[in-house]
Amino acid sequence: MSVVGCDFGSLNTVIAVARNRGVDVITNEVSNRATPSLVGFGPKSRYIGEAAKTQEISNIKNTVSSLTRLAGRNFKDPDIQIEQEYISAPLVEVNGQVGVEVTYLGQKEKFTGTQLMAMYFTKVKQIASAELKLPVHDIVLSCPAWYTDAQRRSILDAADIAGLKLLRLMNDTTAVALGYGITKVDLPSGPDEKPKRVAFVDIGHSNYTCSIVEFKKGELAVKSTACDRHFGGRNFDTALVEHFQKEFKEKFKIDINENPKARFRVLAACEKLKKILSANASAPINIESLMNDVDVRGFLKREELEELMQPLLDRATKPIEQALADAKLKIEDIDTIEMVGGCTRVPSLKNAIQNYFGRPLSFTLNQDEAAARGCAFSCAILSPVFRVRDFSVHDIVNYPIEFTWEKSPDIPDEDTSLTVFNKGNTLPSTKILTFYRKQPFDLEARYAKPEQLPGKINPWIGRFSVKGVKADSKDDFMICKLKARLNLHGILNVESGYYVEEVEVEEPVPEPPKEGKKDGDAMDTDAPNGASTPKTKKVKKQQRKGDLPLAAGTASLDQSSKDAAAEKENSMAMEDKLVADTEDKKNELESYIYELRNKIDEQYSEFASDEEKEKIRAKCESSEDWLYDEGEDATKAVYISKIEEIRAVAGPVVQRYLDKIELERQAVLQKQEEEQAKKRAELAEKVQLEHEAKKAAEPKDADMKDAAEPEVEEPEEKS
Template identity: 30%
Template sequence: MSKTQSQNIKKSSTVAVGIDLGTTYSCVGVFQHGKVEIIANDQGNRTTPSYVAFTETERLIGDAAKNQVASNPRNTIFDAKRLIGRKYDEQCVQQDIKNWPFKVINDHGRPKIQINYKNTIKTFTPEEISAMVLIKMKEIAEAYLGKKQISFVFIAAALAYGLEKNLTGEKNILIFDLGGGTFDVSVLSIDEGQLFQVKATAGDTHLGGEDFDNRLLSYYCNEFKMKNNKDLTKNVRSLRRLKNNLERAKRILSTATEANIEIDSLMDGIDFYSKLSRAKFEELCMGLFRSTLKPVEKALRDAKMDKARIHEVILVGGSTRIPKIQKLLQDFFNGKELNKSINPDEAVAYGAAIQAAILFGDNHEIIKDVLLVDVIPLSLGIETVGGVMNKIIERNSRIPCTVSKDFTTFENNQPGVTIQVCEGERTMTADNNLLGKFELMGIPPAARGIPRIVVKFDVDGRCK
């Protein structure tokens, strides 16, 4: 950003805000007066459920939506982020659909959410639902900041750790971010607490606390059926009540070894009383817990860094409170003490607020010399003959970057080509995400292989 731009922003009193748009909860922070403030919502909570509900009279977002989920399960949407970029027939999507009380339909291969709003059937994309939550977070910021001009940014949060610790020298850190629905690992180097350089990223866009909850739900549905010969999966309200209680029990097990599950009149007047021990929870979810280590290994491998060179392992996301996950990670790093110094629910919004301030020209002493060097999380390329993905920019390439590749025609006198831009690591473009396409016409007549078509990808500091 130029000096002129920075001055203009400062004169307009723009306030930079960072938002963590989470799968299960979202959070917003603002950087002002040299520090980050996490902004509470209208209920006084510093995190807001990523829930959207539709009733006969209104649309509810956040706490109000989650509070009425048991009485309105078919029209209360959550976990929408788990559908973004997915195809309807993917196995993980089909498994989620089995666990959700709301309806997901197949629209030309893409999943869409169908609800009843004001006695009318409406269909939304998962991106539209996420946008509604985003608008709610923006409103929370505006209510706190008043009429000031606000600029938003959404980014990961290594900055939350680096600036708080006043680091000296060069440190290698690993961010282990396990939230409600997604899992991300980043390996970074921090030089003198000012240069933040992302070395590699990895993760699983379909792994988090919701998956642990669903394991518990399946187990206790079976228990209820064995005891009472009743199938809870046929009653969406009963299923939602049970899941809410299991989620609470899971949270209790982060600090206790046993939790009680007590639900009056769960189904057909039958009360349900049971217990969940930490040992049973770990047994049911051990496969999922262990799977978190594979992205850690991949990120270290891509960063060309031995785990012994990692100075700090930073825990982010509510699911990192689970003791067994902490134990597995600590054992992987040969007993290294894990860093729990930052609030796992607020770290991403905290770091995003700092990055927003940097991007929009805040010259406060604390951040004026901070530089974040990020990387491309997924390879970018185009489709070539046979539907093959030809990668142009490889994953973990440093941002900004510019890469060009030469292509040619497949047929004699071919008048044009279709350029399909995709992201992903699979060999075939059908298995990757299509970002967009366009027609390049007007190629002069020539034998196949003669025309030269240069495709140039240019990604700037804001991933545009």
């Protein structure tokens, strides 16, 4: 059974697995510990991860990045228009969701954000399976803390389409906190001890999140979380690109905004420049033949970079201030400030946060891998395969959720809305809602404060219809109970419904102890015959009588849509595998031609006549000409048949060579056997000689012994 944790980031994804000796971050097919979060489309197959990265510039219009930013979003959301600045593929509307339009297999295709994530999760599954040498099903994924119900459902659907069972969808900083706390042995344990408070500051490629977490032995509780959705490494990169765009336009008379590929090359160079300036005072930038055959060069000092970043640096402490305010804490209440995320390496950003707290920051966690490790720990806790130290995780509700319903005609003064889950409530959480009704009814769940949601996401969460409701025999209300639950993923569902009836039952009334009575006294004997009559009272209690059928409409895909998407994903995966296998056979044919051509003049030379050599060379030459002409785009079966054709021509020569090798091997084996037999005979002869020598020496020793012993006479007895 697999135990996999995945930090699904907007730039890169890190995969960790739990093993008996702990948690390991695994590498992909090119031995990198982080896999680019990219999906590309080509004329024959898809490119996912590293394959998409290698052809990103040449296939810029068909490569999709920032997958996490597309989950569960509507095309009209203002945030989506911002994302188009960072995603090179054109964004379009697909069935009400945001998606992309790309050229795949020579045709225009549209894919939703959910489908794109499912494609990427298929790659994650392949990487983990290759490392673990077994099928991967169970996984824990991380997501930004600001995700809404619709976005979380989108990731859940994508995992289902990819054939993964999502055990838990964790907020990024919560996963980091779990990885931090589960290994600590010095956490407060007593009920009167003050909990350890840690501020986790996570600044990645596109998100800035701060969570205040309290730790006690065996548990963590998130007290508050605040986010800035548009603060991260890509914003610093964009500031640099805009700077050099103006500089190159002035110096070299070229405008990179007119050429998407040129702008992308400058973006890649600026990302490297930013990293260099994190450790150096200045750095150059050089790009050959950027556009119009013009070479460009530039130079930047760290002070200039910080000046460009100043608008962002002015916002550097806003999420921290908000998180502290929501947790009702002060700076001095925080014991440790733990920094994670690649962007926290920027010196000016670290200084801004350190100056705000007035104390050194902590970097004890791996900034790039902490979330993935926390997810792997969570998966191990939820999996029956591992025994892990008990550790409870209490996350919180980030947006208040309310239920609304139509007013009952029989209850004219009834309220029609109720905030059921308030911001800061513990997650997971269950609430029981009670309704008095005589007929079926509907209720809707929505976010109570839409202005707090990211962008202008629709605050609607779901609509739930309660069936089977009717008045009782006395035309009284049916008492309906609905179980609303925010689960481990942060997703809201009305899980079940049932109705109850009020019945009168008698309960004993506890009597107060009489004055003067001591513990251990015999029972009271005031009642006749010494019997005591306990007092009772009638009370009304609710008893469950039956279930109420429910119908739900949410942002999740229905089962038929998921099945269709899974079938399409499987067919595309099979197409990718066929293309990869075909490419392998093509490479095998090419390698075999070169190998045979060399060997016919070397190893196989003495085993082939001149006529056979000429025939083999001619076959190799014709096959090579075919390979680089008509065979450039052949099928897997054709490449296999071409290999077999060459083997048929070269087979007799190769067989003679192999026969000689076999004869030589047999001769060597025979020689070794003869040597071993000779050694065994020599050893046996040596043992025999030693035995005979020992036997010959035994009588001689006995004679010497007899000669050496003196005779002893017994004394005569005197009478």
